[in-house]
Amino acid sequence: MAIRATAMTLDLDVTYIFVLALLAVPLILLNHLVFRPFMALFAERHERLEGAFGRAESLLVKAEQRAQDFSDRIQVATSEGIAARTRIRSEATEAMTRRVDEERQRLRDKVEAAVKEIEASAEAALVRAHEDAQRLAQQTAEKMLGRRIES
Structure with missing residues (x-):
């Protein structure tokens, strides 16, 4: 079988x-x-959407x-408030500690003054008791002896 080649021709008219046309x-x-x-409308819409997205x-x-x-x-502000x-x-x-210390000192001074006053009163009472005891002893001796005793 033989293939036959035929050429196509193109006629332009x-x-x-x-x-x-x-x-x-x-x-x-x-x-x-x-x-x-x-x-153009699509591009403008796209630009508007992109602009809106960009603005958002x-x-x-x-x-x-x-x-x-x-x-x-x-x-x-919180850290400043805490500070x-x-x-x-x-x-x-500090103010409360100062007040407590001042009050303690004032009470110490009062106690010391009271102790000194009590000691002075006790000493005076002892002196008076000693004088009274000597006087009573002298009176008792004078009564027992029936005469006056010179000290």
């Missing part, structure tokens, strides 16, 4: 140009009237930064 003209018209405006992201970052700043300020409370408590404790 006006109908091919007419068919090509029938395809190209609507394609060009559709491109200018429909596809380009649609693509920016606002979210700002909100997170503000929340972090607020948290930092709260932490600083102030500790300082005030320390000052109050």
Whole structure:
């Protein structure tokens, strides 16, 4: 079996140009009237969405930064409050300790004065008791002897 090669020949005539024009003209018209405006609208919509997403992201970052700043300020205020409370408590404790020490010293001074007064009173009482005892002894001796005794 023998294969026969036949050559195809292409005849160009006006109908091919007419068919090509029938395809190209609507394609060009559709491109200018429909596809380009649609693509521009689509691109604008895409830009708006991307812009909205970008603004939302920016606002979210700002909100997170503000929340972090607020948290930092709260932490600083809390630590300052704790330090102030500790300082005030320390000052109050020192003042109370000073008052207690002053009161103790005042009471010590009172007790020492009272002890000295009691010692002085006791010594005076002993002196008087000694004098009274000597006087009574002399009187008793005089009565027993019936005469006056000189000391």
